Amino acid sequence: MSYTATQHPTEEALCACALHECDEELLKHIEQCAACSEYVEEIRTISHDIASIEDEPVPERLNASIMAITRAKEKSRVVTILQTWYKNPFLIGILTIAVILLLYALVMMIP
Amino acid sequence: MHEHEFKVIYHESGRNLYNFILWITGNRGVCDDILQEVFIKIWRCEASPPDTDERRRWLLTITRNACLDFFRKSNRFARFRTKYKEEWYEPPTDPDAPFIWNELQQLAEVERSILFLHLKIGHSYKEIADMLELTENLVRVKAFRALKKLKETLVKKES
Numbered sequence: 001m002s003y004t005a006t007q008h009p010t011e012e013a014l015c016a017c018a019l020h021e022c023d024e025e026l027l028k029h030i031e032q033c034a035a036c037s038e039y040v041e042e043i044r045t046i047s048h049d050i051a052s053i054e055d056e057p058v059p060e061r062l063n064a065s066i067m068a069i070t071r072a073k074e075k076s077r078v079v080t081i082l083q084t085w086y087k088n089p090f091l092i093g094i095l096t097i098a099v100i101l102l103l104y105a106l107v108m109m110i111p
Numbered sequence: 112m113h114e115h116e117f118k119v120i121y122h123e124s125g126r127n128l129y130n131f132i133l134w135i136t137g138n139r140g141v142c143d144d145i146l147q148e149v150f151i152k153i154w155r156c157e158a159s160p161p162d163t164d165e166r167r168r169w170l171l172t173i174t175r176n177a178c179l180d181f182f183r184k185s186n187r188f189a190r191f192r193t194k195y196k197e198e199w200y201e202p203p204t205d206p207d208a209p210f211i212w213n214e215l216q217q218l219a220e221v222e223r224s225i226l227f228l229h230l231k232i233g234h235s236y237k238e239i240a241d242m243l244e245l246t247e248n249l250v251r252v253k254a255f256r257a258l259k260k261l262k263e264t265l266v267k268k269e270s
Binding site (some may be wrong): 011012013016017018042043046047049050051053055056057058059062065066067069070104 | 114117118125126127129130133139143146147151154167211212215226229230231237251254255258259261262265266269
């Protein structure tokens with residue numbers, strides 16, 4: 001698309017150009033047109049202001065409580081195993097075999 | 112997830128995610144709760160985290176969803192945020208930021224997210240579109256509208 005002194009690019013195109021999505025034609029027009037150049041410059045300033053807002057550090061107490069998540073989970077894993085051992089078929093199997101062996105040993109011990 | 116992986120993720124992305132939440136919610140108290148919630152989710156995740164670039168997108172998506180969930184679940188906070196805008200949006204600690212920060216808070220959440228992801232993190236519109244489940248063109252339009260709104264308000268204020 002060709003631009004002239006009276007036919008300007010859309011604001012969207014200018015904004016895209018300010019954010020580095022610019023074609024040759026548009027770039028040439030912006031260099032020659034004061035109004036479009038000013039528009040692009042304003043958008044660039046705003047984008048730059050936004051990008052340069054400093055990142056805040058994570059508060060120390062929050063760091064500590066997030067690191068504690070892993071410890072809490074380890075504890076809760078142990079508690080869960082203790083509370084639900086009877087639902088574990090593997091443990092039930094082992095215990096059943098142990099009881100059978102114990103009973104067998106007792107029977108064998110009886111004279 | 113292994114403890115080591117969890118720590119690596121936190122050290123690499125904790126600060127970034129904290130600031131992303133702060134941009135979306137505008138309130139540090141809520142930010143603390145949501146960041147904790149996000150890392151609990153990550154810790155409970157059974158699968159290994161994706162690799163570098165994919166991981167960044169994964170984390171940002173989880174974080175944004177956690178923010179949206181938070182406001183969906185707690186109407187109380189959402190009402191407070193609407194009613195007491197001034198008290199809710201805390202200014203950043205950066206002394207030069209409040210001017211633009213206050214204007215940013217007037218934008219819709221999705222517009223703020225797009226500006227953060229594009230201008231601060233440097234994600235492309237395509238990547239943002241994948242994260243926010245929007246089309247690339249819609250992301251571009253929203254970014255343009257957000258910048259236009261900011262420009263108009265700032266010009267109005269200056270004059």
